[in-house]
Amino acid sequence: MPATFDPSRLGTPVEIGQIGRELKNLWDTGDSAPTRASLMNFAIYCRSTEALAENTELVAEFTRNHACRALIVCVLRDAPEPRASAWINAHCHLSRAGAKQVCCEQISFLLEGKIKGRLTNIVFSNLDSDLPLYFWWQGDLSENLNPHLWSWIDRLIVDSLCWHNPKAQFERLRASLSATKARLTLRDLNWTRSLYLRQALSQIFDHPENLPHLREVTQFAITSSPEHRSTALLLLGWLAAQLGWDWKSTAPIVFTDAQGKEISAELREAEGATLSGLTLASANARFALHRDPGSHYLHAALDLPGGHRYHHVFPAGPDEIVDLLDEEISRASTDRIYLRALTVIAPLL
Amino acid sequence: MNATPSSTANPLREGLSSRPLPQPCSVIIFGASGDLTYRKLIPALYNIAADGDLPAALSVVGFARREKSDETFRTELKEALGKFSRSGLNEEVWSSFHDRVFYHRSEFGDADGYKSLAARLDQLDEERGTRGNRLFYLSVAPSEFEGILNHLADAGLNRTREGSWARVIVEKPFGTDLPSAEALNTVVNRVFSEKDTYRIDHYLGKETAQNIMVLRFANAIFEPIWNNRYIDHVQITAAEPLGVEQRGPYYESSGALRDMVQNHLLQLLCLTAMEPPTDLGADSVRDEKVKVVRSLRPMSAEDVALNVVRGQYTAGAIAGKEVKAYRDEDRVNPQSMTETYVALKANIDNWRWEGVPFYIRMGKRLPKSGTEIAVQFKCAPSVLFNKPSEPLGPNVLVFRIQPDEGISLRMQCKMPGAAVRIEPVKMDFHYGTSFGKASPEAYERLLLDAMAGDATLFARRDEVECAWRFCDHIEHAWHQQANPPPVAFYPSGSWGPKEADDLLARDGRTWRRM
Numbered sequence: 001m002p003a004t005f006d007p008s009r010l011g012t013p014v015e016i017g018q019i020g021r022e023l024k025n026l027w028d029t030g031d032s033a034p035t036r037a038s039l040m041n042f043a044i045y046c047r048s049t050e051a052l053a054e055n056t057e058l059v060a061e062f063t064r065n066h067a068c069r070a071l072i073v074c075v076l077r078d079a080p081e082p083r084a085s086a087w088i089n090a091h092c093h094l095s096r097a098g099a100k101q102v103c104c105e106q107i108s109f110l111l112e113g114k115i116k117g118r119l120t121n122i123v124f125s126n127l128d129s130d131l132p133l134y135f136w137w138q139g140d141l142s143e144n145l146n147p148h149l150w151s152w153i154d155r156l157i158v159d160s161l162c163w164h165n166p167k168a169q170f171e172r173l174r175a176s177l178s179a180t181k182a183r184l185t186l187r188d189l190n191w192t193r194s195l196y197l198r199q200a201l202s203q204i205f206d207h208p209e210n211l212p213h214l215r216e217v218t219q220f221a222i223t224s225s226p227e228h229r230s231t232a233l234l235l236l237g238w239l240a241a242q243l244g245w246d247w248k249s250t251a252p253i254v255f256t257d258a259q260g261k262e263i264s265a266e267l268r269e270a271e272g273a274t275l276s277g278l279t280l281a282s283a284n285a286r287f288a289l290h291r292d293p294g295s296h297y298l299h300a301a302l303d304l305p306g307g308h309r310y311h312h313v314f315p316a317g318p319d320e321i322v323d324l325l326d327e328e329i330s331r332a333s334t335d336r337i338y339l340r341a342l343t344v345i346a347p348l349l
Numbered sequence: 350m351n352a353t354p355s356s357t358a359n360p361l362r363e364g365l366s367s368r369p370l371p372q373p374c375s376v377i378i379f380g381a382s383g384d385l386t387y388r389k390l391i392p393a394l395y396n397i398a399a400d401g402d403l404p405a406a407l408s409v410v411g412f413a414r415r416e417k418s419d420e421t422f423r424t425e426l427k428e429a430l431g432k433f434s435r436s437g438l439n440e441e442v443w444s445s446f447h448d449r450v451f452y453h454r455s456e457f458g459d460a461d462g463y464k465s466l467a468a469r470l471d472q473l474d475e476e477r478g479t480r481g482n483r484l485f486y487l488s489v490a491p492s493e494f495e496g497i498l499n500h501l502a503d504a505g506l507n508r509t510r511e512g513s514w515a516r517v518i519v520e521k522p523f524g525t526d527l528p529s530a531e532a533l534n535t536v537v538n539r540v541f542s543e544k545d546t547y548r549i550d551h552y553l554g555k556e557t558a559q560n561i562m563v564l565r566f567a568n569a570i571f572e573p574i575w576n577n578r579y580i581d582h583v584q585i586t587a588a589e590p591l592g593v594e595q596r597g598p599y600y601e602s603s604g605a606l607r608d609m610v611q612n613h614l615l616q617l618l619c620l621t622a623m624e625p626p627t628d629l630g631a632d633s634v635r636d637e638k639v640k641v642v643r644s645l646r647p648m649s650a651e652d653v654a655l656n657v658v659r660g661q662y663t664a665g666a667i668a669g670k671e672v673k674a675y676r677d678e679d680r681v682n683p684q685s686m687t688e689t690y691v692a693l694k695a696n697i698d699n700w701r702w703e704g705v706p707f708y709i710r711m712g713k714r715l716p717k718s719g720t721e722i723a724v725q726f727k728c729a730p731s732v733l734f735n736k737p738s739e740p741l742g743p744n745v746l747v748f749r750i751q752p753d754e755g756i757s758l759r760m761q762c763k764m765p766g767a768a769v770r771i772e773p774v775k776m777d778f779h780y781g782t783s784f785g786k787a788s789p790e791a792y793e794r795l796l797l798d799a800m801a802g803d804a805t806l807f808a809r810r811d812e813v814e815c816a817w818r819f820c821d822h823i824e825h826a827w828h829q830q831a832n833p834p835p836v837a838f839y840p841s842g843s844w845g846p847k848e849a850d851d852l853l854a855r856d857g858r859t860w861r862r863m
Contacts (some may be wrong), residue, residue: 037782102782108857200401202361206370209403211359242360284485297441300405304826308478312405313445337364 002076005049009056009090017126019126022088023105034092034101040329041133043123045145048182051138052108056089061322063091063104066329069128070106073119074198076145079176082113084122120149126145127152127344134329141172145332150180157328159189160322167239167349172343177339186335193228193274194235194269196317200289200298201278201317203314214243215257216282223277233266233348237341274319291316371800372514373406374482379497380489381422381452383589387429390488391450393792399442400789402797406478409450412466414457422452435790449477449761458583464838470506481513482800488520489629495582496535498540508542518547518659519798521612522603523808526824534810547799548808552613552720554705556780557754561722561805562634564748564756572625574726576701582741583621583707584723584861585614588715590667592841593689597680605691606659609711611820612718616808617750618707621722621800622697631804635812639816642815644834646696653826653836658848660690662714666842672841673724679779686836687824689713692849693823696854706856710849714841720750723861734761734771742773745861754788 007013016020029037042062044055052074059070065338070091092103107126107202111118127133132154137145139162150156163169177186205211220239236253239245245255253265270276272293279288286303295316302310318324356845376394378386397403411422427447430438449853455470470571475479483506487494503520509515519537524530537546552558574580587609593600600608617647619638626633629719648656661676676683690712697707726744729735743758759779764770780788827833837846844860853859 035779039783053741196401198361199365202359202365202403203370203401205361207406207478208371209480214360239361242363244360253465295441296439299445302405305534306480310405310478311445313442314401315399 002049002340005110006053007085007087007110009053010085010087011106014086014088016084016086016263019086019088019107020060023107026088026090026105028337034090034103036090037102038102038128038131039066039070040131042068042070042329043133043140044064044070045119045136045137046072046138047076049074049076049110052110053293054104056108056136058322058325059104059106059346061092062325064093065326067102067104068134069126070104070127071123072106072108073112073122074108075119076110076112077114079112082115083110084112084118085110110242117146117148119221123149124152129316131275136325138162141169141176145176147180150184151174153184154188155185155342157187157189157325160232160234161190161193161228166230167346170346171349174339175343184196186326186338188234188338189321189328190231190339191234191341192324192328193231193317194238194267195327196315197235197289197298198277200300200314201280204287204289204300204302204312208284210287213282213287213304214280216285217243217263217280218261218283219264219266219279219281220266221277221279222275223270225269225272226269228274229267229269233345234341235275235278236265236267236348237344240322241340242337242345247344247347251271253348273316289314351860355740362462368402368801369796369801370402370404371797372482373404373477373479373516374481374484374800374822375408375410375473376484376486376796376800377410377412377466377470378486378488379412379457379493380487382413382415383488385488386411386692387426388433389485389790389792390796391426392430392434394794395434395442395446396436397793399436406480408468408470408473408477408479408823409451409464410473411450411452412455413452414454417452419450419452421573423447423450426450445683450661454741457489458496459499460500460503463500463506464845467504479771481510483509483513483515484518485516486518486520491522491529491533495521495536498536502540507604514545514802515541515800516545516547516802517541518549518796518807520549522607523548523612523813524540524605524817525602527814530814530817533640534814535805538577538586538810543810544804546810547795547804548810548813550612550616550806550808551791551795552616552750553806554793554795555750555754555809555810556788557748557750557756558617558620560756561617561748577703577705579726580705581725582705582858583618584725585617585621585707585709585721586709586723586861586863587614587720587846588637588863589713590715590842592662592714593675593678593681595679597678599688601681601685602657604688605711605713606688606820606823607821610691610709611816612692612808612813613652614709614711615816615819618695619812621647621724622702622707623749624701629805631807632809633695634805635809639809639811639815640699641697642812642819644697644699644702645815645819646698647819647825650826650830653823654850656694657823657826658690658692658837658846658852659688659827659834660692660712660837660839660846660849661685661687662841663711663838665843666720667714667716667842673725674841675714677811688713688827688836690837690845690849692845692852695819702818708853708860710845710860712839712845715844716863717753717843719863721863722748722750724748725858725861729761733768739771741771747861748862753779753781755781 028043055072066230085109092101135153136157205214207233222232248254248256255263268318273291276291284305288301289298291298297313415816459572524533620643622641623637661675692710695707724746728743735741741761747757750753759775762770763773837848839846
């Protein structure tokens with residue numbers, strides 16, 4: 001165990017073989033009568049003791065909206081001696097009615113050294129039965145995410161923003177997805193970062209008078225913060241995939257549509273929000289979404305033929321990682337669209 | 350890359366779980382000075398806007414008698430939003446929302462007011478792209494319906510150009526009996542077709558009410574036992590500690606049966622008893638609900654005397670405070686016979702429910718607030734554990750509609766120890782515990798549905814009329830018979846009159862303890 005690591009925030013240390021019994025004691029010895037709630041197993045894989053502590057705080061927040069059994073597994077493969085430690089604790093919140101304590105349990109593990117199959121065993125042996133397994137894999141994928149574990153996961157959550165080599169990681173992910181027969185769905189938090197912008201743009205074109213202009217688009221631009229270029233790329237991939245555009249050139253970025261019309265795109269960088277702007281323009285219409293620094297809303301400005309101008313606001317969506325997770329867990333959706341977008345941006349990775 | 354935009358489908362919509370935006374439209378609220386507008390309707394529209402679910406091209410026009418400007422109306426609404434909006438008031442959202450709100454002053458009976466409304470709506474169509482789509486919300490007393498609707502027709506506001514629509518939302522009470530409901534329906538349908546008429550029952554917009562169908566038809570374990578072979582009876586309860594407050598005159602002409610049972614509680618009964626619809630289309634669902642109301646056994650005067658209890662609260666205590674009797678309430682007749690409590694036993698004459706009574710009770714000035722449906726199953730056979738000498742309680746599945754929305758199941762369990770001692774335990778699902786997020790208000794869902802043209806959660810004409818037909822038998826026995834059944838009095842703060850307990854006791858049953 002690293003000398004600087006303070007495990008006190010993880011709760012009560014327990015023997016790994018006694019976790020079930022210790023959890024039972026935890027609930028039996030409560031002062032009042034809290035309600036234990038769980039709708040899913042929520043596992044987090046991380047690689048540092050700092051992350052273990054940070055994830056504990058994140059789970060405390062996450063469980064306000066999502067009742068779960070949380071498993072946080074920290075793997076330090078380079079530790080000199082193989083060792084496994086565990087802690088249990090509970091996150092309790094007042095229910096919406098304000099009268100009842102609702103609690104979720106967290107089991108934390110620190111696995112040091114290299115022992116094959118240990119992560120899989122730890123996860124399998126501590127799942128709350130009959131509940132789905134949502135697995136958040138933090139950082140690059142590794143061989144620890146093996147087919148056995150893969151086959152038990154209902155929803156795999158990654159954040160491609162943190163990947164060191166996105167191209168290699170995406171390829172690995174694709175290969176694993178095509179190899180597995182499991183019903184796993186893949187969720188990328190970096191994709192979730194653009195969700196509200198995609199929703200807002202989609203809602204603009206729900207309007208029957210706006211929709212025809214979508215086929216006439218000749219230019220579009222996305223503005224992101226410098227560190228969120230990959231988020232902007234995914235958004236670009238989504239637009240191109242959904243509108244059936246094919247690559248003409250990657251520098252400058254130019255697509256062609258089914259009729260051979262060219263669409264030029266620009267990725268701009270500006271300090272501020274993750275995604276602060278998106279503009280689509282045709283010869284006679286312009287649709288712009290813009291987010292001001294500090295604002296929680298996207299402002300839409302629509303310039304339509306005949307001098308018609310509309311302004312509208314849409315929620316901008318979350319920025320914090322716990323809110324992104326919250327958003328992700330709250331919705332049931334497919335990874336089909338995401339994978340399609342990923343295919344488009346492969347040449348730019 | 351297999352998605353190419355067609356001329357009709359929005360290719361960006363694919364895979365997004367948010368619902369498509371409704372078409373651009375103008376929402377015109379009649380009775381815009383009323384409480385409902387400030388407390389429910391505008392906060393609902395504002396919250397839909399804050400969630401990004403309103404079309405950019407949307408106008409809200411308040412229509413009322415009082416003199417005020419657009420700006421005054423907006424200022425009042427902003428103040429109300431600060432108090433009544435579930436998401437609070439955000440300046441960014443408000444600045445985008447407020448310039449879509451307008452006020453149109455007119456008497457309801459002034460034909461010129463409707464002509465100028467038509468001109469104003471045409472102008473808004475031009476300026477704001479609302480495309481001639483209109484949603485009229487009648488938040489007014491039923492006595493005003495006919496006049497407003499006729500004026501709307503005279504001004505051509507019920508007619509639309511091709512590709513546009515005009516719909517009307519009507520608030521309850523929808524009639525006071527079958528003839529008045531039929532007359533109202535005739536008036537409404539003379540101006541708006543049935544498919545464009547949305548009769549609002551906010552109970553149907555509640556999350557738990559919608560969940561009844563999901564629980565029944567999305568889980569394989571319930572439907573096989575959802576019949577007279579396994580279910581002993583059903584209890585539907587709506588209890589509230591409040592008295593009639595400032596609504597004395599209204600309540601005097603209405604009473605608990607008309608105010609709650611004819612609409613809300615019969616809707617809950619329908620959702621509980623209906624057959625699975627062929628699909629989730631509005632008419633498929635409502636067809637099945639209508640079949641249930643049609644199957645309610647009509648009551649003769651003798652049946653009413655036997656199976657219906659009408660009660661009225663007397664003085665008592667609620668939450669430690671002394672409260673007065675109904676007859677002493679403001680603007681209530683001191684000799685009033687109006688019921689503030691009703692308990693009844695309804696029978697559904699179809700194969701599924703033959704012999705399964707549905708007990709319904711609604712009361713004011715009861716100890717607790719709550720609406721629930723309790724499905725009580727038949728007891729286990731009297732062998733092994735359920736011996737006559739030691740009878741066990743039945744399994745009870747409870748849908749809590751409000752507050753503390755959720756579902757619970759009571760079952761029997763062995764107490765730890767060497768002896769076989771069996772006690773009831775409860776498995777409890779609370780929305781608030783399992784899902785941390787608050788549900789949207791019922792009006793938000795219902796307004797969005799009406800804008801989107803989805804009438805599933807609105808009552809259809811035949812539903813309303815069948816429900817009145819059932820209730821009219823009871824009203825008739827109470828008010829038009831020579832020897833009407835007496836009013837049973839109950840002290841405020843109690844669970845209703847003894848006669849209501851007797852109603853179930855005769856069948857060997859008791860009301861569920863809430």
